[in-house]
Amino acid sequence: MAVSVKRIVLWRAEVPNQPGVLASTLKPLAQAGANLTIVMGYRFPGDPARAAIELFPVKGKKAEAAAQAAGLAAWEMPTLLVEGDDRPGLGHAIAEAMAGAGINLAFLVTQVIGKKYSSVMAFENEDDLKKASALIKKVKVGRSK
Secondary structure, X not given: OOOEEEEEOOEEEEEEOOOOHHHHHHHHHHHOOOOOOEEEEEEEOOEEEEEEEEEEOOOHHHXXXXXXXXXXXXXXXXXXXXXXXXXXXXXXXXXHHHHHOOOOEEEEEEEEXXXXXXXXXXXXXXXXXXXXXXXXXXXXXXXXX
């Protein structure tokens, strides 16, 4: 599989950090038939009472209405979804390419399932997203696993 680099819009809510908040946030989306591929939830460092929930995709009027009812809103943070075949050294090669171009990440979440990887990465500005997108498509490392 070639590397896929796609600009995405995360939907985000800042919520109280307490049991059941994730379930109650996701419920309207599930009821609307939204098929989410990314769900992230995390507590704010330094403020254990606050958390954030971020998800993707929210497509269609019904899903958008459900997301808004759950307190989520489209987040303006420039964000990429990068997917492809996992290869040894790939994360380092991407990080090195961005470092060499002076690009700073706002955040990164990467996981590998089987032989496929997926990364969600956000940037401080649109220019960095565009530069990173072009660089990631050119990254070359060893052979596929």
